[in-house]
Amino acid sequence: xxxxxxxxxxxxxxxxxxxxxxxxxxxxxxxxxxxxxxxxxxxxxxxxxxxxxxxxxxxxxxxxxxxxxxxxxxxxxxxxxxxxxxxxxxxxxxxxxxxxxxxxxxxxxxxxxxxxxxxxxxxxxxxxxxxxxxxxxxxxxxxxxxxxxxxxxxxxxxxxxxxxxxxxxxxxxxxxxxxxxxxxxxxxxxxxxxxxxxxxxxxxxxxxxxxxxxxxxxxxxxxxxxxxxxxxxxxxxxxxxxxxxxxxxxxxxxxxxxxxxxxxxxxxxxxxxxxxxxxxxxxxxxxxxxxxxxxxxxxxxx
Amino acid sequence: xxxxxxxxxxxxxxxxxxxxxxxxxxxxxxxxxxxxxxxxxxxxxxxxxxxxxxxxxxxxxxxxxxxxxxxxxxxxxxxxxxxxxxxxxxxxxxxxxxxxxxxxxxxxxxxxxxxxxxxxxxxxxxxxxxxxxxxxxxxxxxxxxxxxxxxxxxxxxxxxxxxxxxxxxxxxxxxxxxxxxxxxxxxxxxxxxxxxxxxxxxxxxxxxxxxxxxxxxxxxxxxxxxxxxxxxxxxxxxxxxxxxxxxxxxxxxxxxxxxxxxxxxxxxxxxxxxxxxxxxxxxxxxxx
Numbered sequence: 001x002x003x004x005x006x007x008x009x010x011x012x013x014x015x016x017x018x019x020x021x022x023x024x025x026x027x028x029x030x031x032x033x034x035x036x037x038x039x040x041x042x043x044x045x046x047x048x049x050x051x052x053x054x055x056x057x058x059x060x061x062x063x064x065x066x067x068x069x070x071x072x073x074x075x076x077x078x079x080x081x082x083x084x085x086x087x088x089x090x091x092x093x094x095x096x097x098x099x100x101x102x103x104x105x106x107x108x109x110x111x112x113x114x115x116x117x118x119x120x121x122x123x124x125x126x127x128x129x130x131x132x133x134x135x136x137x138x139x140x141x142x143x144x145x146x147x148x149x150x151x152x153x154x155x156x157x158x159x160x161x162x163x164x165x166x167x168x169x170x171x172x173x174x175x176x177x178x179x180x181x182x183x184x185x186x187x188x189x190x191x192x193x194x195x196x197x198x199x200x201x202x203x204x205x206x207x208x209x210x211x212x213x214x215x216x217x218x219x220x221x222x223x224x225x226x227x228x229x230x231x232x233x234x235x236x237x238x239x240x241x242x243x244x245x246x247x248x249x250x251x252x253x254x255x256x257x258x259x260x261x262x263x264x265x266x267x268x269x270x271x272x273x274x275x276x277x278x279x280x281x282x283x284x285x286x287x288x289x290x291x292x293x294x295x296x297x298x299x300x301x302x
Numbered sequence: 303x304x305x306x307x308x309x310x311x312x313x314x315x316x317x318x319x320x321x322x323x324x325x326x327x328x329x330x331x332x333x334x335x336x337x338x339x340x341x342x343x344x345x346x347x348x349x350x351x352x353x354x355x356x357x358x359x360x361x362x363x364x365x366x367x368x369x370x371x372x373x374x375x376x377x378x379x380x381x382x383x384x385x386x387x388x389x390x391x392x393x394x395x396x397x398x399x400x401x402x403x404x405x406x407x408x409x410x411x412x413x414x415x416x417x418x419x420x421x422x423x424x425x426x427x428x429x430x431x432x433x434x435x436x437x438x439x440x441x442x443x444x445x446x447x448x449x450x451x452x453x454x455x456x457x458x459x460x461x462x463x464x465x466x467x468x469x470x471x472x473x474x475x476x477x478x479x480x481x482x483x484x485x486x487x488x489x490x491x492x493x494x495x496x497x498x499x500x501x502x503x504x505x506x507x508x509x510x511x512x513x514x515x516x517x518x519x520x521x522x523x524x525x526x527x528x529x530x531x532x533x534x535x536x537x538x539x540x541x542x543x544x545x546x547x548x549x550x551x552x553x554x555x556x557x558x559x560x561x562x563x564x565x566x567x568x569x570x571x572x573x574x575x576x577x578x579x580x581x582x583x584x585x586x587x588x589x590x
Contacts, residue, residue: 029306033370033380033554055305060364064406064492067368067382077378100377102472105409106494125495 016066016121017113019247021046022054027074034074041073041110069121072099081214084134096117096130104128153232160229163179163194170194171208192226201237306367309388316391319358320428322553326351335465359401362393366403371454372468373543373554374408380554381408381468389460390418390433390577391425397432400486412450412469414482415441419570426580433485433577438465439531441481444542449473453556454535454565456549465565479503481529509558536566 023043027034029052032090040300058066078098098107107130109122124130153161167186198208212218303311315335329348333340372381384402386392393401416559418433438454445452450471456466467534489501501526538544543557546563560566 029304030382031367031369032382033552035553052305056364060403064404068406071380071382075380100374100379100408102377102409105377 004212006254013122016062016069016123018066018069018119018121019051019054020044020112020119021047022051023070023073023119025051026055026070030070032071032074035076037079038074039077040079043073063125066121068099068106069108069123073109073110073119075099077101078107081132082134083210096124096127098127155215155219156221156225157229159198159208159211159215159221160191160195160226163198164191164230166198166206166208167191169193188227188230192223195221195226202279282293303361303365307362307365311365312362312388312392314385315358315362316393319355319362319393319555322351322354322358325426326355333587336570351538359393360476362401363403363429366392366394366401368403369457369536370554371457371466372414372455373547373556374410374468374470375451375556376409376410376470376472379408380413380433383407383414383466383468385457385459385464385466387457387459389425390431390462391427393429394548395427395433395487396429397487399427400564402486404498405483405491407491408470410470410472411491412471412474412478413482413489414466414468414484415439415481416464416466417570418459418462418464418575419568420575420582421463424462424577425460427577427585428579431485431575431577432585433459433462433464433575435534435574437461437536437568437571437572438467438565439533439572440467440538440544441469441529442532443529444478444481445538446468447474447477447496450478451543451545452538453545453547455547455554533572535563536560539563 017128021044025046025047025048026032027043029048070292076097076099080094080096082094082096084092094109094111096107097110098105100106104126107124107127109120109124109130111120112118113120124133164186167190171183171186174180195208198206199212202209202212204210303315307315322503326348329344329351332344333348336344345382362370366384367384368382368384369387371383371385373379374381383405384394386394393399416434417436417438421434424431430584444450450469452467452469454467457466469480471478479560480501482489483491485509487502489503491499493499532538535544539546539558539560545558546565547554548557549564557563571584574585577584
């Protein structure tokens with residue numbers, strides 16, 4: 001009766017390739033119970049004899065995992081479509097399938113290969129591994145695993161946090177275009193504008209509109225909620241700022257985790273010429289009022 | 303051979319197996335009783351038979367059906383467990399050396415017990431079969447644990463009707479020693495971390511010498527409580543501790559409450575069965 005610390009576990013991150021045409025015949029021959037949610041996956045009809053041959057070619061140890069995967073595909077209690085936009089370019093999509101209502105039970109990641117003929121399956125020791133995987137993937141496109149850094153927030157706070165990150169990114173891009181240092185502080189008014197903008201424009205290259213479609217309902221955020229959220233995030237250690245201040249800074253580790261498109265934070269871009277870099281370096285850091293940002297012509301104004 | 307095997311494939315496999323096993327026992331006896339070295343041909347034939355028997359057991363283990371038998375009321379998962387549904391002469395039912403695959407079960411699995419009502423004469427097999435009594439029962443000492451629930455269901459085994467009873471729970475490990483799996487002489491399954499859990503109910507660990515204290519005691523102390531059985535399922539069903547699945551329900555929907563429960567007051571022997579060579583005996587020791 002061994003009890004393992006999850007940190008000590010050798011996580012089973014092996015990927016299994018399952019011919020899509022084998023799934024339905026195997027579910028039938030194994031008498032697997034299917035539920036309505038499982039019908040979403042819509043497996044093609046396949047040849048039973050081929051499916052059996054494929055199954056028998058698998059190692060017995062793999063058959064144990066594969067059988068669990070098949071039953072999960074047939075009777076999921078939870079399916080989460082997960083899309084990860086890396087930078088402005090790479091969109092990774094997968095589906096988390098969970099067969100158990102118990103929170104920390106294993107789950108499967110399900111995707112397809114490029115040809116669409118095979119399912120790509122990975123068994124996750126728990127959904128927590130998935131949360132860690134997302135953060136690590138955003139950071140470096142690394143393989144699944146446990147992240148050291150995690151936090152839990154309510155939906156409002158999450159949305160405001162994303163809007164803050166969008167704002168931070170905009171500031172970064174503006175600083176690149178304007179050959180200026182980046183403003184480290186973010187005004188609450190700007191955060192609110194960022195929320196409204198994210199809700200208005202369905203551009204998935206920004207975090208708020210990327211996330212809004214998967215929320216159970218379109219959020220109706222009032223001023224109070226937006227003003228309170230940064231305070232909560234400050235208590236969680238995600239933002240810094242005084243007790244009653246109206247400007248916040250992102251914690252550096254959050255900037256690094258959630259802004260993979262930036263290789264450096266507030267420094268001059270690597271490609272900038274020496275003279276430009278010298279100019280930026282010489283320029284004093286200006287704590288701007290939101291209105292001064294609005295004057296900029298190079299990007300969407302706030 | 304198909305996976306799972308068909309009834310015909312199983313029959314052929316078992317017939318070959320039992321024939322080889324009988325011949326191997328004859329040769330074994332011959333080798334054991336021969337004065338001096340046994341003839342080389344006999345030894346070679348015996349080795350060959352042993353290899354074939356081992357291969358046949360592997361083939362049986364790989365292809366014995368793993369069927370939906372229950373559903374966990376905590377995780378909502380359908381529970382798939384191996385079983386030979388074609389008859390009691392399958393190696394799965396061998397109480398001494400059951401041939402079963404590694405069972406991957408819900409994380410809440412505690413143990414599976416069962417009952418089996420004979421629908422015809424039991425099949426003849428060269429091993430003892432202990433399928434439980436003829437009517438389902440519960441173990442009060444386990445089921446009364448606040449974090450434990452059980453589920454009774456029905457599965458056909460050849461002409462017979464079997465009633466597996468799965469126990470599920472969380473946080474039970476310190477309080478409960480799981481009993482041996484239904485029909486087997488051990489308890490085992492693969493947990494969610496991929497660790498194979500194994501136990502033999504009632505066995506004393508080699509490192510544990512506390513049983514010596516019992517031998518040295520003056521007899522005034524109470525004896526260790528052993529598990530008992532309770533055939534009165536109504537109380538447990540009404541308390542919501544025992545859930546049930548309608549016989550033949552392909553969705554394995556969990557049902558609660560005594561109303562419509564087909565498992566209450568079933569006819570049949572309440573003495574545990576021991577089936578030897580196609581004959582049902584009363585397994586009195588097991589019941590006690």
